[in-house]
Amino acid sequence: MSDIVRTDAAPPPVGAYPHARRVGGLLFLSGIGPRNPATNAIPGNEVDADGRLLGYDIAAQTHAVFANVRAVLEASGARWQDLVDVTVYLTDMARDFAAYNAIWAEYFPDAGAAPCRTTLGIDALPTPIAIELKCVAALPGRS
Structure with missing residues (x-):
């Protein structure tokens, strides 16, 4: 069930x-992105007058996606600390991995x-x- x-x-x-x-006892999250829940805007995206993507800020998107994951966890009765497995998809590994990895270390210092x-x-x-x-999280008190 x-x-x-x-x-x-x-x-x-x-x-x-x-x-x-x-x-x-597990919580399986669907893919979660950095869109703003209230406006659907994508933090850090820069677009031209025609709406074409000119650039983006991986730091802004990383903080936003972490906030969105936390919101789903909390709505599910779980906490950030309950995460057990995370698969991360980056559209530009060469450009973005170092910045993303540094922010990961801020959220998971240990x-x-x-x-x-x-x-x-x-x-x-x-x-x-x-x-x-x-993401996959372990739900407290459930097995």
């Missing part, structure tokens, strides 16, 4: 799927207590974002 989680505190999914699903992590460089994401996270 599973419980579906949706929250207005995170940006709406870009397809027909929930923010997260509880299964037993590497021994940090979740497992895999970081992948990919060509594109479904919206003009530079980072997306796929």
Whole structure:
């Protein structure tokens, strides 16, 4: 049996799927991006008059995606510290990995207590974002 989680505190999914699903003692988050939950704007994106992407700020997007993940965790009854596995998708690994990795270390200063992590460089994401996270958390008190 599973419980579906949706929250207005995170940006709406870009397809027909929930923010997260509880299964037993685990919480599986769908891919979460950095869009602003209230405006759907993408922090740090610079666009021209025609709406074409000119550039982006990976630091702004990384902080925003972490905030969105935290919002889904909290809506699910979990905490940041309950994350056990994170898959990170970056659209420009060569340009963005060092900055992203430094921000990761701010949020997880104790590497021994940090979740497992895999970081992948990919060509594109479904919206003009530079980072997306796929997470699994352990739910407190559930097994």
